[in-house]
Each structure stands twice: as C-alpha cells, then as structure tokens.
Amino acid sequence: MKLLNASEGKASPPGINVETDDLDNLNHCTQGAKTKMPNIAGIIKSLQNIMRKDQGVSGDAQRIEQLGWMITLKILDDKDAELELLSDDYVSVIPSELQWRSWAADSEGITGDALKDFIDNRLFPALQNLDVSFGGDSDGTSGVNRRAVLIRDIFSGTNNYMKNGTIIRQVVNKLNEIDFNASEDRHTFGDIYESLLRDLQSAGNYGEFYTPRAVTEIMTEIVNPRLGEKVLDPACGTGGFLTSAIENIRKQDVHSVEDLKVLEETIRGQELKPLPFMLCVTNLILHDIEVPNVVNGDSLNREYTSIGERDRVDVILANPPFGASVTDGVETNYPAQFRTTESADLFLLLMIRCLKNGGRAAIVLPDGSLTGDGVKQRIREEFLTQCNVHTIVRLPNSVFQPYASVATNLLFFTKGEPTREIWYWEHKLPEGQKSYSKTKPIQKSEFDPLKKWWNSRTENAQIWKVSIETLKENGFNLDIKNPFVKEEETSSTTAELLQMLDDSFRKSSELLSELKNALE
Structure with a gap:
C-alpha cells in the first residue's frame, strides 16, 4: 500500500474518488512533497544523540519510549490534518491546544521550562484522561470513541523522561523534518521501527523479537x-x-x-x-x-x-x-x-x-x-x-x-x-x-x-x-x-546452550508440578 502522496494527487487508495478541491487544498498544504525523503536512520541517530544530553533519559529503552510517544503524536496530527482537508465534518479527538501543530510545529515556539511544564502538567494528564465518549457526553450514552480510547491507552502506558525543555525543543524540531503524509516510501515507518529496534537489543526486558519483513x-x-x-x-x-x-x-x-x-x-x-x-x-x-x-x-x-x-x-x-x-x-x-x-x-x-x-x-x-x-x-x-x-x-x-x-x-x-x-x-x-x-x-x-x-x-x-x-x-x-540428510555433529552457540538449559529446567518444573498435582 502506498501512503498518501499529496504531490502526486493521490489522497486515497486506487479506485476512490476525492473532490478536486480537497486535493488542491492538500497539495497546497504539503508543498515540497516531491522533495526526497530525508534519511530516516540518520534522523533517528541524530535524535538519539540529542537525547543523550538530557539527564532524565537513561538507556536505550527510555530513549525509544520517549521517541515513540513523540513520533506517535506527530503522526496522529499529520493524519488529523489530512482528514480535516478531506472532510469538513472531521474533528480530532485531541483538543486543539494539545495537538502537535499547536505546541511543537513552530521551531521558534514554546521551549525551556515552559515546554517541560506543558508536557508534564497539561499534555500527559489530559491525554491520559481523554474523554472517550462520542459527543463529549460525560455519561457515555453516545457510545465510546475508539480513536480516543486508543490515544488514552497509549499515553496511560507511556512516560515523559526528559527533564530539559530546551533539549526537548531540539528533539521536536528534528522530528519536524519528517512529513509522514508526504513520504514516497511506503515502508517509512518500518524503517523507523527497525532503526529503533537495533538499539532495543540491549534494553533488557523491553526488547522485542522483530519478525523479518520477508517472513511476514x-x-x-x-x-x-x-x-x-x-x-x-x-x-x-x-x-x-x-x-x-x-x-x-x-x-x-x-x-x-x-x-x-x-x-x-x-x-x-x-x-x-x-x-x-x-x-x-x-x-x-x-x-x-x-x-x-x-x-x-x-x-x-x-x-x-x-x-x-x-x-x-x-x-x-x-x-x-x-x-x-x-x-x-x-x-x-x-x-x-x-x-x-x-x-x-x-x-x-x-x-x-x-x-x-x-x-x-x-x-x-x-x-x-x-x-x-x-x-x-x-x-x-x-x-x-x-x-x-x-x-x-x-x-x-x-x-x-x-x-x-x-x-x-x-x-x-x-x-x-x-x-x-x-x-x-x-x-x-x-x-x-x-x-x-x-x-x-x-x-x-x-x-x-x-x-x-x-x-x-x-x-x-x-x-x-x-x-x-x-x-x-x-x-x-x-x-x-x-530424512534425506545424514545428521552431523553440530556445535551450539552460548545462546543456544543457555536456551536448551532453560528449556530443561522448565520441563523439569512442569513435571514436578504434574507429580505434585497427582499426589494431591
């Protein structure tokens, strides 16, 4: 699937017709979309180098979580802007003052202690307690807004680790070099994730096994x-x-x-x-x-x-x-x-x-x-x-x-x-x-x-x-x-030996549990 490329006038999947005026507006708002996408790995590397200057961020796991919520909020705002252009009735579930465009998009905008205070005391509390009912009904009689639920759940499990508002501004400005809506690379996000994952290898329990794209x-x-x-x-x-x-x-x-x-x-x-x-x-x-x-x-x-x-x-x-x-x-x-x-x-x-x-x-x-x-x-x-x-x-x-x-x-x-x-x-x-x-x-x-x-x-x-x-x-x-191959003696790596040892202990534990249950 190709992501939205406004410069080519493709605001929808093949076969979907969108009003020309909407495309004109979209093209106007994404001037320069034909510019070559910046090197994702290079931007991620620069972001992590900037974040290492902040005393509040310790280790790869925290850096990745920090980058994760920032990237997510920017992408949500980019997609909100696209949907607003395609539908006059669309209203983001994120209050306007909390949207990325309001506090992060201007490179000369809020910074220092004021930015840190805004993120800790306004942005995160508001998103963690986002109203998830349709129409803003406090009793929820209009049903649940699933998009709001997703955003609330994301920020309920996420932290802002950075303590220096000036460095936060530097990170935000670097992220603004990426226009996800204008990307011509359909695997942009995959490239970002793979860049992040390389650093997760040493992140302890936070690590995840990445299934190679060829396999999926x-x-x-x-x-x-x-x-x-x-x-x-x-x-x-x-x-x-x-x-x-x-x-x-x-x-x-x-x-x-x-x-x-x-x-x-x-x-x-x-x-x-x-x-x-x-x-x-x-x-x-x-x-x-x-x-x-x-x-x-x-x-x-x-x-x-x-x-x-x-x-x-x-x-x-x-x-x-x-x-x-x-x-x-x-x-x-x-x-x-x-x-x-x-x-x-x-x-x-x-x-x-x-x-x-x-x-x-x-x-x-x-x-x-x-x-x-x-x-x-x-x-x-x-x-x-x-x-x-x-x-x-x-x-x-x-x-x-x-x-x-x-x-x-x-x-x-x-x-x-x-x-x-x-x-x-x-x-x-x-x-x-x-x-x-x-x-x-x-x-x-x-x-x-x-x-x-x-x-x-x-x-x-x-x-x-x-x-x-x-x-x-x-x-x-x-x-x-x-059966067609004669099995030869093979040597195992340290990791494989440890895995076999772990499997052996687990099997022994399960056998003891079964025996105990049988005796009881």
Whole structure:
C-alpha cells in the first residue's frame, strides 16, 4: 500500500474518488512533497544523540519510549490534518491546544521550562484522561470513541523522561523534518521501527523479537486474506503481520471508500506491552486505518471457554512470544490438562480456539513447541486433532539474528478437520552464506521455490512428508528431521546452550508440578 502522496494527487487508495478541491487544498498544504525523503536512520541517530544530553533519559529503552510517544503524536496530527482537508465534518479527538501543530510545529515556539511544564502538567494528564465518549457526553450514552480510547491507552502506558525543555525543543524540531503524509516510501515507518529496534537489543526486558519483513510477507501471501475476512494477530507487536494483511487485501480487493471501511473493521490485533502497542497503532494509522482495532492487553488473560463463535476469525497470522513464562495465574484460564506457563504453547491453544471452522492460519513457532512430553504433547495432540497442519517450513537458526538464535518454524494449517499428513520444507541458506545477520537478512525472493512448489507437491532432498500414524507413534512429535540428510555433529552457540538449559529446567518444573498435582 502506498501512503498518501499529496504531490502526486493521490489522497486515497486506487479506485476512490476525492473532490478536486480537497486535493488542491492538500497539495497546497504539503508543498515540497516531491522533495526526497530525508534519511530516516540518520534522523533517528541524530535524535538519539540529542537525547543523550538530557539527564532524565537513561538507556536505550527510555530513549525509544520517549521517541515513540513523540513520533506517535506527530503522526496522529499529520493524519488529523489530512482528514480535516478531506472532510469538513472531521474533528480530532485531541483538543486543539494539545495537538502537535499547536505546541511543537513552530521551531521558534514554546521551549525551556515552559515546554517541560506543558508536557508534564497539561499534555500527559489530559491525554491520559481523554474523554472517550462520542459527543463529549460525560455519561457515555453516545457510545465510546475508539480513536480516543486508543490515544488514552497509549499515553496511560507511556512516560515523559526528559527533564530539559530546551533539549526537548531540539528533539521536536528534528522530528519536524519528517512529513509522514508526504513520504514516497511506503515502508517509512518500518524503517523507523527497525532503526529503533537495533538499539532495543540491549534494553533488557523491553526488547522485542522483530519478525523479518520477508517472513511476514510470504506467510501472508500464502494464506492470502481477502476483503471481508476477519484477520487476527493476538500478539501483534508493532503490527508487521497486520500491515502485511492490509497490503495484501488492498492490492486485490479495495476499490472504494466502502471497501476501505470493511478492511478497517476486519483487521484485529492485541498487544500486551505498551511500547509495541503504541508503535502498532501508529503503524496502522500510517496504513490509512483511521481507527485501528487493536487492544492493549494480554490475549491469554481470558477464560478459554468464553471464546465463542462471535469471537472467531477467518485468518490468523502471528509470531507469538516464546521462550518466556506467562503472567502468574494466566494458565488457570485454560483446561487443566493443557495448563503450562510456556507462552508459545498457550498461544497455540488460544489460536486454535479463535479460528473458525474452515479458517486458515500461518504462525511462527520455535522447535521447543514441536516436541516435549506431558502437557506439551497433549497440546500438540489437540492441535493435530482440531486442525489440518498441512505444511511446516523449517527455518535456519539465524533467521531472527541479531535478536535471537532460536530455531523456528512456519506452520500453515486450517481448522475443522484432523491432520492426515504433514509436508516439511527445509529452507536452505543462500549458497555461500553460513548464516543470516543484520547486514545479510533473509530475503523474500528466497521463498520463490516454496511458492512454485506449493500447489504441485513432490518430495526431494529438502522436502518430505510424514503421516499422522508416524506422528502418533512418535508421541505427536513434530520436530521431524530431514530424512534425506545424514545428521552431523553440530556445535551450539552460548545462546543456544543457555536456551536448551532453560528449556530443561522448565520441563523439569512442569513435571514436578504434574507429580505434585497427582499426589494431591
């Protein structure tokens, strides 16, 4: 999907007609849009260097959160300005005196202690307590304004760490060099996020695993969500899968304003952590989703049996968190035979439950979720009974470098009929390349052979299939190695050894818990 480019007169997706006067106004307000987009990585680097001068900001995590809310507020204002030009009736949910244009856009505007006082004592309190009712009704009888709810939730989980108002003004002025509405690069926001994420690697618990764009796009293209289908990512992070789904649907099906509204209503996500949630909402707004249907909260923190037909969706695309434990007590939402503290396993159960019969999904799972005894085996049996897991793409360990070196898999399945056989595709590294890295990430073109093979399946040295009978005999173990390749001794990295040790401790803990429950 191409973002709004006012200089080209494209104020709407293909097939949507907008009044010429509106375009003239929009072009007038974005003069210079044809100017080449400034280097995003360079601007982010400059911003972080400026912020290091402020004593209130300590470490990468705080710098990124600080930049996050500023970028979000600027993008919201840029989109508000666009919507005001396209509709005389549009009124922003952000009070005029709090809009970016009112206090930040003028490079010679408010600064120093006055700016710091405004942000801490007026801006944040007002946005954290934003009126979310339509029409400003205090009793909420007019219903809830979802855009206002999103903004309130974003700022409720965000802080202003900077203490020097003069440095804040420098950061704000640097951000004003970016005009998101005039960008000719449809991946502008992705570039910003990737720049931020490189610094998150050392940010402790704030760190997130970024799913490479090549992976999100190939998974989306194969599942191929279409207009009118409900699409869900229950652990959406910054919205990579959701934006891939939006682009996939738009290029095939969106031809009118009505189509765009249907698209907006059918793209759904949920994210627990405040920073990725904020970036996800902003990402979707930049993809012309006026009011993103994204919730800030834990998808797992809901009674499993309460998920009924009205909650179910047609398509799930997700890379659920793995290698971590869930919030205390969350596992009690699930049936006793499936209770575990491993996040990836509970997310798998959740996604099975949320998918309609006939619905299809593509998800990322680590090797640890494909094997194991006890509760893990029972979850896999439920998975293979409820769903037709027809394809597993085995990825090299280094796909998620530099964020993680865990071996991962892409699982493609449909719900409503049991698995009879699974095709395995072993993804090979490009010839002459020993691993993926930050400078040599996985490329989408590497999946071209997979797409060609998809509808005419044959076995070869990197493709094999396994029957459900074999899987049953093997305890529903899905970690099936390539039978055409003689396994050689391999050395493990320190990170991999630590991960294996952590998995071993977790399995021991789960076994002890099961024994304790049995004794009781």
